[in-house]
Amino acid sequence: MYKTWRLCRTHTVGGLCHDGSHRFVSTGGAKIGKKFENMNQIRDYLSRPVWSVHEYLGINTKEEKLEPPSAEAVKKLLRLSGLPLEGADIKEIQMRLAKQLSFINKLHNIPVEGEKHTKEYDARLVQRNTKQLNYTKLLEGISHQKQDAELGEVSGSWKATGLAAESKNAYFVVKEGLLKNRK
């Protein structure tokens, strides 16, 4: 029922491989089927769900085995996150992380299509294959920069410490403990 289209990075990155006669090579991936001719075909198609998100993610199933990260690992994560240890319910965080990880660890078993040619940085939603900047071009770019009111760069228009809860003589204040007694 489905036509299939090969994604071809040799001709057009992320695009379709075109053989010049408006026909595409079939290898899997996304597929478009034949046009529905009537509502009965559509009803039939919609009456057959193909998967259950609960089953796929192993939620509410007996097979779900949770392996919580250790208490030490949780404490390390709290430190990395700038969150206090005092008052933190370590066991609760362990269990919660275990459930979150059982959910996202599904990734391990999913094969990447065309792994060799797939670049993780193409996941960014910006133009692919832009021209590379080099040191000279960077310097050239900087040399043309000037103060721009459109960017809010207006001299004297803004007091840097104006939004700080504590400041002194136009400096930000960090308390003494910040520099001492650090682990």
Next chain:
Amino acid sequence: MPLKRSLKESIERLSSFQSKYNIFTSINPSPYSITNKKGTKETLTGCVASIKDNIVTKDFPTTCASHILENFKSPFDATVVKLLKQAGVHILGKTNLDEFGMGSGGVHSIRGPVINPLYPHEDKKIMGGSSSGAAASVACDLVDFALGTDTGGSVRLPACYGSVLGFKPSYGRLSRFGVIAYSQSLDTVGILSKKINVLRKVFHTLDKYDMKDPTSLSVELRELIEGNKKVRRPLKVGIVKEFSHESMPIGFHRLYLSLLEKLINLGLEIYPVSIPSVKNCLPIYYTLSPAEAASNLSRYDGIRYGYRDSELDIKDGILFAPTRSKFGTEVKNRIILGNYNLCSDAFKNNFIKAEKLRVNLIDEFDGIFRFPNVLTNSKGNPDGLDILIVPTSSKLPGSIRDFEEEEAKSPANSYINDVFTVPMSLAGLPSLSMPLKEKTPIGLQVVGQYGDDSTVLDFVESIS
């Protein structure tokens, strides 16, 4: 039907709706009254709008519904706010949300949950999140339109639950300068309204390159998209196999089939389509978005702005922990998960794998659309589709109590709410959730190829 409502009327009704549904975090005591001198056909002069409280405004506070930014007032307006003010829009207030946009129920706010106004006489039901207040402000007819933000469905899900239109444009179309970052590779400003003509005008007003936003779609690429536009007749619509789930809200299929019949009668062609990567989207999303959130929220130390602990900057040897303890529970959970995904033990296994699978998803979408993708250089599939139609939610809005209980059992229970919306966020596609029936929280998303926002808007207008 008039485009603009009376500002006086909105202000009069606001207080009773606010006390019932907890829609706003702050209300503008003197809404703007600016005349648009240009008087173009896109003018929004006199329209009333609300702004989600994670978009900065210099005239009243921006809190992200968090203790961390309580009383914070930005020294500047976000670009989208500036453009609305220039267009003569009255801004009624800032709307409630899940703290920093993290949540799908609209319940994680220091101001308390937003209550769904579609159920005035029943047990309090969720509005959906995170743009919960934005959707409620539109559903209550307090505003002509609302600005929200959509990271994984945060405009579309509450729009569905409030039975209003919710549009997430292509990533990069609307400026994010002044939008407080949650997950920068996904965050998009979105528009909610009851009327497609209003939504379209707002979109055209805001759809501009902004040099202040490094991810703003360039002028060159916008011109390329315009150049790619051709009349496509008949319009080809796809129904995605992977979005066909066993559990759908009661009444969904009847309304869905009725719409499909209407499309056939209008001469549109309908095709089955399979996009296998759609199944992988929730694990991809919940690997990437908390990692980006952990990075973005590391800036809140209390030194330069926002809340600061009055006694200490360090506790247990952890910098800024006394201040950062004021984050809400859901935000803390996502920061911890994000840092786990980013730490050296897990980095290669989780983060990069998720990025590569995201590329697979984008490429699969490219494979089924007729319109080219200017970001990936896909030339478009000449036999491809123009529009996909996808359900917005697999559930009806439940009670706030049930939602909180389910979420406490496992965070995955609330993550599942995003199953129909996250794929388009990961691929940056324009997606508009429209109600299938008036005052009914059942919606359908109309999805186009990257950059093809106008086809999505035209399609919805043609069937409204």
